[in-house]
Amino acid sequence: xxxxxxxxxxxxxxxxxxxxxxxxxxxxxxxxxxxxxxxxxxxxxxxxxxxxxxxxxxxxxxxxxxxxxxxxxxxxxxxxxxxxxxxxxxxxxxxxxxxxxxxxxxxxxxxxxxxxxxxxxxxxxxxxxxxxxxxxxxxxxxxxxxxxxxxxxxxxxxxxxxxxxxxxxxxxxxxxxxxxxxxxxxxxxxxxxxxxxxxxxxxxxxxxxxxxxxxxxxxxxxxxxxxxxxxxxxxxxxxxxxxxxxxxxxxxxxxxxxxxxxxxxxxxxxxxxxxxxxxxxxxxxxxxxxxxxxxxxxxxxxxxxxxxxxxxxxxxxxxxxxxxxxxxxxxxxxxxxxxxxxxxxxxxxxxx
Ligand SMILES: Nc1nc2c(ncn2[C@@H]2O[C@H](COP(=O)(O)OP(=O)(O)O)[C@@H](O)[C@H]2O)c(=O)[nH]1
Ligand SMILES: [Mg+2]
Numbered sequence: 001x002x003x004x005x006x007x008x009x010x011x012x013x014x015x016x017x018x019x020x021x022x023x024x025x026x027x028x029x030x031x032x033x034x035x036x037x038x039x040x041x042x043x044x045x046x047x048x049x050x051x052x053x054x055x056x057x058x059x060x061x062x063x064x065x066x067x068x069x070x071x072x073x074x075x076x077x078x079x080x081x082x083x084x085x086x087x088x089x090x091x092x093x094x095x096x097x098x099x100x101x102x103x104x105x106x107x108x109x110x111x112x113x114x115x116x117x118x119x120x121x122x123x124x125x126x127x128x129x130x131x132x133x134x135x136x137x138x139x140x141x142x143x144x145x146x147x148x149x150x151x152x153x154x155x156x157x158x159x160x161x162x163x164x165x166x167x168x169x170x171x172x173x174x175x176x177x178x179x180x181x182x183x184x185x186x187x188x189x190x191x192x193x194x195x196x197x198x199x200x201x202x203x204x205x206x207x208x209x210x211x212x213x214x215x216x217x218x219x220x221x222x223x224x225x226x227x228x229x230x231x232x233x234x235x236x237x238x239x240x241x242x243x244x245x246x247x248x249x250x251x252x253x254x255x256x257x258x259x260x261x262x263x264x265x266x267x268x269x270x271x272x273x274x275x276x277x278x279x280x281x282x283x284x285x286x287x288x289x290x291x292x293x294x295x296x297x298x299x300x301x302x303x304x305x306x307x308x309x310x311x312x313x314x315x316x317x318x319x320x321x322x323x324x325x326x327x328x329x330x331x332x333x334x335x336x337x338x339x340x341x342x343x344x345x346x347x348x349x350x351x352x
Contacts, residue, residue: 001268001283004089005068007098008080008119009110012197012227016098017068019230020255025068027231028107035088036068042259042281046272046313046343050279060280062270064262067092078110080123086130090185094266095192097123099211102199102227117214120194124167124218127188132162134184151180162188170219191266194220195258197227200248221265223257230254269342272313273297284340291336294348304352308334313343 007013014027014036021038041061051059069089072082081089089095099116100109111119135158142152154177161171167188173181196211215222233244234255245253263269270281271293284293290310295302311322311331319325340346 001063001094001262001266002065002067002092003094003096003262004092005066005096005098006080006085006089006123008100008123009071010107011098011100011119012102013098014068015227015231016096016195016197016225017066019225019227019234020064020258021066022234024235033070035070036066038066040064040066040255040259042270042283043256044270044281046270047279047281049317050272050274050313050345054274054276054279056274056276056279058278058280060278062281062283064259066096079126081126081130086187089187089190092190094262095187095190096195097192098195098197098227101196101211101224104199116196116211120211120214120218120220124188127192128162128165128167131168131184131186131188132159134186135159135162138184150177154180158186167192167218192220193262193265194222196222196224198224200226200229221261223261225254225258226250269340271340271342271344271346273347274345275347286342288340289336290334290338290340290346290348293340293346294350297348300352301348301350304350305336306349306351308338309347309349310334310338310344312341313345316345 005013005017010028014025017023017036017038018025018027021040023036023038025036025038041063044061047059047061067088069081069085072079072085097120099119100114101116103114111122135155139152139155139159142148142155154173157173158168158171158181161168168186169189169191171189194211194215212222214220229248229250233241233248233250236244241253245251267286268283269286270283273280273282282293282296284296290308291302291305294305294308309331311325315328315330316322316325319328319330322331325331
């Protein structure tokens with residue numbers, strides 16, 4: 001999973017990036033011209049527990065990679081994204097829009113005032129406009145070439161949808177239609193999470209910024225973050241964090257909350273592999289077939305797929321060992337078409 005962090009200048013993108021990944025990228029600097037990249041390992045008790053049992057050489061969590069998009073090169077601050085950013089975003093799986101909701105007189109808002117719903121809408125429009133330009137150019141070319149195939153028809157639908165003021169993610173398309181336009185990597189089609197970056201004073205207030213209301217209206221998921229404080233805590237040694245969270249009145253670990261929301265929103269789940277060499281969690285979309293899950297590990301395993309031996313984590317732990325889980329009939333042999341379930345521990349049998 002690769003996630004792009006976007007937003008207006010000084011909305012707290014780098015602050016959020018640091019709080020999610022524990023990185024120490026410089027905040028508040030305007031000289032930095034590079035995107036920051038870091039990884040968040042998805043905490044997973046199941047991996048820890050299986051590692052205690054299997055004592056593997058290696059323990060690997062699922063990962064989210066975050067790209068904190070470099071500031072706007074063009075100098076103008078009234079747009080959140082410049083062309084370098086648009087290119088960098090093409091290959092991310094999802095977007096997090098950091099919306100400034102903290103009031104801090106010392107930090108200038110590029111649009112002159114703090115207005116989260118305006119910022120959220122404005123950036124949506126930037127994404128839509130960027131897609132529209134690509135769609136229009138392409139349609140024009142295809143018309144010249146007299147190419148009116150399926151791809152053309154889907155592009156015309158996209159054009160109308162954007163012209164009606166909507167992002168492409170709300171356009172209902174069939175699996176085939178999605179495939180027809182997948183190559184364009186449209187930005188307004190990518191799942192987007194609105195992350196309100198609130199000041200310390202807003203903890204516990206309900207929707208002080210009107211962002212939840214905007215989210216409802218536009219069908220976007222919203223989560224609240226106290227960026228500055230979260231970053232401070234995230235940069236402490238792990239064992240000191242709980243006490244600090246309590247002192248500061250911060251609730252549940254914000255990364256946990258972020259990950260839960262992201263998994264839900266993106267329709268993701270994890271399956272597990274366990275053995276002496278490695279215990280590992282793998283992230284896949286819900287409703288993935290066994291053979292496609294195998295491909296996530298290695299294309300050879302999918303190609304030579306024979307069967308999958310599967311026991312769900314809960315059954316395995318309840319039984320106490322693989323042998324006992326087998327005795328109890330919880331270890332199943334499944335074929336290519338089996339739909340993977342969250343927490344399945346899998347051994348793929350294959351032959352290449
Ligand atoms: N009070 C307050 N200030 C913040 C918060 N988040 C970011 N800032 C400040 O806003 C400025 C810009 O933050 P930064 O993360 O660099 O924003 P970016 O330009 O979007 O990457 C810095 O001076 C931060 O200290 C917050 O939650 N509360
Ligand atoms: Mg920054």
